[in-house]
Amino acid sequence: MWQPPHKNSLKINVDGAWKPGTTEGGVGVVVRDSTGKFVAGCATKLTNVFSAPQVEALAARTGKILAMERGYQNVVFESDALQIVTALRNHSIDRSVLGPVVEDTKSLLTQITGEGFTHIRRTANGVAHRLARFSLHIGGSLYWFEEPPDFISDILYEDCNS
DSSP states (O other), rough: OOOOOOOTTTTEEEEEEOOOOEEEEEEEEEEEETTTOEEEEEEEESSSSOOOHHHHHHHHHHHHHHHHHHTTOSEEEEEEHHHHHHHHHSSOOOOOOTTTHHHHHHHHHSSSSSEEEEEGGGGHHHHHHHHHHTTTTTTSSSEEEEEHHHHHHHHHHHHHOO
16 A cells, blocks of 8 residues: 655655557656645656566656656655666666666666655555556656546545545
8 A cells, every 4th residue: 555755755656567569668657745645647658668677767767857857855756666676776887778777767866855766566556557557548748737637536545545
């Protein structure tokens, strides 16, 4: 189950979705405050992606970029992709195929105050997951601020009232 961040903090959940056998993927990002209130979200379609870990790494990067562009501070980032969270928390240079995305995301981390990335179970990442799946069916990027899209309202409600 989703847990709110500390008071005066934001939590950004990220998730990726990939269509195996294709080069298409998508990213979902949701930002909520300490009361669980929706602050922002985005769904972004990706092309020229080749694996689920690559899409998850790009989801983490997208969440960081959104935080920077909006000037968010005191942020906790969460992902259900253990491989990516581990790579982002590792202090040595990532020389894997995903290294350039991971290292870029690490450099963005230094510009935002907060706890960095933590790993969560998929069940605590439902909103970002639904946004990521939705992104597979759009042609680019969609952003929402203050008012969530209707198709995630049920999960937002359940997260804060269960």
